[in-house]
Amino acid sequence: MLTFIGLGLCDEYDVSVRGLEAIRKADAVFLEVYTSVLTGTTIPRLEEYYGKKITPLYREDVELHPEPVLDAAAAGDAVFLTAGDSMVATTHADIRIRAAERGIPTRIIHGASITTAVCGLSGLQNYRFGKSVSVPFPYGKWFPMTPIEVIAANLAQNLHTLVFLDIQKDKERYMTIAEAVDLLEEQALRAGTSIPLYIGIARAGSADPVVHAGNAEEMRRFAFGEPLHIMIVPGELHDIEREYLVRFAGLC
Amino acid sequence: MLTFIGLGLCDEYDVSVRGLEAIRKADAVFLEVYTSVLTGTTIPRLEEYYGKKITPLYREDVELHPEPVLDAAAAGDAVFLTAGDSMVATTHADIRIRAAERGIPTRIIHGASITTAVCGLSGLQNYRFGKSVSVPFPYGKWFPMTPIEVIAANLAQNLHTLVFLDIQKDKERYMTIAEAVDLLEEQALRAGTSIPLYIGIARAGSADPVVHAGNAEEMRRFAFGEPLHIMIVPGELHDIEREYLVRFAGLC
Numbered sequence: 331m332l333t334f335i336g337l338g339l340c341d342e343y344d345v346s347v348r349g350l351e352a353i354r355k356a357d358a359v360f361l362e363v364y365t366s367v368l369t370g371t372t373i374p375r376l377e378e379y380y381g382k383k384i385t386p387l388y389r390e391d392v393e394l395h396p397e398p399v400l401d402a403a404a405a406g407d408a409v410f411l412t413a414g415d416s417m418v419a420t421t422h423a424d425i426r427i428r429a430a431e432r433g434i435p436t437r438i439i440h441g442a443s444i445t446t447a448v449c450g451l452s453g454l455q456n457y458r459f460g461k462s463v464s465v466p467f468p469y470g471k472w473f474p475m476t477p478i479e480v481i482a483a484n485l486a487q488n489l490h491t492l493v494f495l496d497i498q499k500d501k502e503r504y505m506t507i508a509e510a511v512d513l514l515e516e517q518a519l520r521a522g523t524s525i526p527l528y529i530g531i532a533r534a535g536s537a538d539p540v541v542h543a544g545n546a547e548e549m550r551r552f553a554f555g556e557p558l559h560i561m562i563v564p565g566e567l568h569d570i571e572r573e574y575l576v577r578f579a580g581l582c
Numbered sequence: 583m584l585t586f587i588g589l590g591l592c593d594e595y596d597v598s599v600r601g602l603e604a605i606r607k608a609d610a611v612f613l614e615v616y617t618s619v620l621t622g623t624t625i626p627r628l629e630e631y632y633g634k635k636i637t638p639l640y641r642e643d644v645e646l647h648p649e650p651v652l653d654a655a656a657a658g659d660a661v662f663l664t665a666g667d668s669m670v671a672t673t674h675a676d677i678r679i680r681a682a683e684r685g686i687p688t689r690i691i692h693g694a695s696i697t698t699a700v701c702g703l704s705g706l707q708n709y710r711f712g713k714s715v716s717v718p719f720p721y722g723k724w725f726p727m728t729p730i731e732v733i734a735a736n737l738a739q740n741l742h743t744l745v746f747l748d749i750q751k752d753k754e755r756y757m758t759i760a761e762a763v764d765l766l767e768e769q770a771l772r773a774g775t776s777i778p779l780y781i782g783i784a785r786a787g788s789a790d791p792v793v794h795a796g797n798a799e800e801m802r803r804f805a806f807g808e809p810l811h812i813m814i815v816p817g818e819l820h821d822i823e824r825e826y827l828v829r830f831a832g833l834c
Contacts (some may be wrong), residue, residue, distance in 0.1 A: 334702065339692055343600040346590055346694065350599055407720060417702035423826045426705075430829050438702045440591055440787055442598065442667060442692035445708065450586065450669035456697065461715050461741055483739070489713055535692055556681045564679075574675045577682050 333362075333401035334422065336415040336441025339380025341370035342379040349439040353380045357406030360399055364389045364499050365420045366413035369558055370536050385412075396425050403434045411446045415443035444560055447534045448492060451541050452562055453574025454529075460489030465510045466496045467503075478517035481563045482524065488565040495559050504557035507532070511549045529562040529579060530554055543579040584681045585660060586674065588667040588693025591787025593622035594631040601691040605632045608659030612651055616641045616751050617672045618665035621810055622788050635664075648677050655686045657660035667695035696812055699786045700744060703793050704814055705826025706781075712741030717762045718748045730769035733777065733815050735747070740817040747811050756809035759784070762802045763813075781814040782806055796833040 333352050345353070353359060361373065363386045364485025377384050385397070387410075402408040406515075409417070416438050429436050449456045455538065463480040477493065484491045493514075495505035507530040518524050525546065532540040534556040542552045567575065575581035585604050590596025597605070605611060613625065615638045620628075629636050637732040639662075640649070654660040662674070668690050669675065681688050701708045715732040729745065736743045744775050745766075747757035759782040770776050777798065784792040819827065827833035 336694065336702075343603070344598050344692075346596050346598055347602055348595040351595070407778055413701065415698040417705070418698050418708045421701070421705060421707055421822070421826075423705045423822050427822075427825055427829050437789075438699075440596075440694035440699045440702065441592075442588065442694055443698040445698050446667040446670050446692075446695040447692045449673070450588075450667065450692065453669070453673060453675045455673055456670045457714050457716070461711065461739075462709050464709070487713075487735070537689075545727075570673070570679075571673050573679055574673075577679050 331407050332434055332436045333407070333409045333439060334416040335411050335439045337368060337411055337413050339414065339444060339447060341368055342376050344442060344535060346439060346441060349441065350386050352439055353409050355407060356382065356409040358402035359384050359411065360408065361411045361557040362387050362392065362453060366497060367497060367499060368413045385425050390517055392422065392550045394430060399425065400432055400434065403429055404432060409543060415441050418443050418569065442505060442535065444534055445492065446486060447566050448531060448560065448562060450552070451531050451534055452529050453571055453578065454562060454564060455571065458490050458565060459492055460484035460487060460492065462492040464494040464496065464555055465505065465513055467498065467505060468513065475517055475521065477514060478523065481531040482521065482523050490565050492565045493561040493563060495561065507554050507559045507561055508550045511546050515546050525562055525563055529575065530559060531554070532559050534560065541579040543575045543581040584686055584688045585659070585661045585691060586668040586678070587661050587663050587691045589620060589663055589665050590693040591666065591696060591699060592626050596694060596787060598691060598693060599714065601693065602690055605634060605658060605661050608634065610654035610660040611635065611663065612637050612639050612660065612779040613663045614639050614644065619749060619751060620665045629637050644674065644677055648680060651677065652684060653683055655681055656684060667693050670695050670697060674768040694787065697744065700783055700814060701811065703783050703786055703791060704781050705823055705830065706814060706816060707823065708741050710742050711744055712736035712739060712818060714746065716746040716748065717757065717765055719757060720765070721804050725743055727769055727773060729766060730773045730775065734773065736773050739815060742817050743815045745813040745815060747813065750804065755782040757811065759806050759811045759813055760802045763798050777815055779816055780818060782811060783829065784808070784811050786812065793816055793831040795827045
């Protein structure tokens, strides 16, 4: 059996009770470490809490050489852990298909995801979000314009946009809200448009999440602190959304 | 302190370890019972597992007479439970604002939400979803066309649409996939458009979730079983999305 388990947002206590039980009963425990990340804990702390040895999986372990994972799942109960909810940051569809091809049963135990956590933290209504987008670190002459295009299309329909910020796990480099604002403002300038309001969220799911709303200048000035950071570019705010942001995100 | 806690998708074991600990330490436990629902359990089972008496909250308790909740939160640790992730099905923004106005500290402990669970269950990529929509039960001459309008707008941008099906908690009436397909097909007819493919998902998060893809006729024919049901109308499928649906959702 191969069980995909979402660990939730922050640390070892964000897994569901059902997920924790499955991990503690497992014969083999794998943790995907190349896309999503639990910033509030470490692998040794997870191992201690689960009472299990954890095998970290890098991109090539999942995409090119998944045989050890599949062999473990064929021989016993293997669990495949990711931060957030399973198959959201990266689908891992391929390894589930490969398992099924080998006749290995699979299932998913879901966890909390940043995709919905932002609704409670910002007070923005879930059904008003359009397509989400990621802001990648630029390199060389590559300067993608996709983020501003998605944001502009959503704004034209009066929809909110969830903006994921790039994570380079191998370099332990996490894009900050200030960096993302710089990139989006440059994109907006080139596209001949503008972004009137941002909402920045840091450390969702931790004991000290920070939510702050304002224009580009305000976002650059504000100290959001440690990663992970994420942003929302909202459409026109409903009254209750505005009141919530005034109350909980310093909106003026 | 007022803590909003998302209980996840199905039963008492889907809450996070952090959430469970907060409930067990709480002085007062409230459960929102008028929008979202945990179909895999009952209030007595939740009470037994938590070791706490649960006070159910109906719409008027939250929207008109929230004083008992706020008084409990002012006097000690009160927890406000909802199925899924907090503030997604309904925002409950108002009660958090009222608490803050009274100087009561608030926080959120997140849970798994159907909004992201559908990604793992269907293999559809999270970033390809546009705005979501709800299909309400029609009554009298009221026959809303919003669902097909949102779906058509998303399809025009080659985006997937998550389609929430109506829940009438007071009547214990949960819209089925077959009912929703009938309504959407009628809407599509009136709008002069069509929906080529549906994906139906039943009992997400339970031990026996069912995922099935097909056209309207196939959806009506297929036995999805007990609630809750939800649907996706996908945009054009990427190769890996198609392969996943063939493997795990009977797509032909």
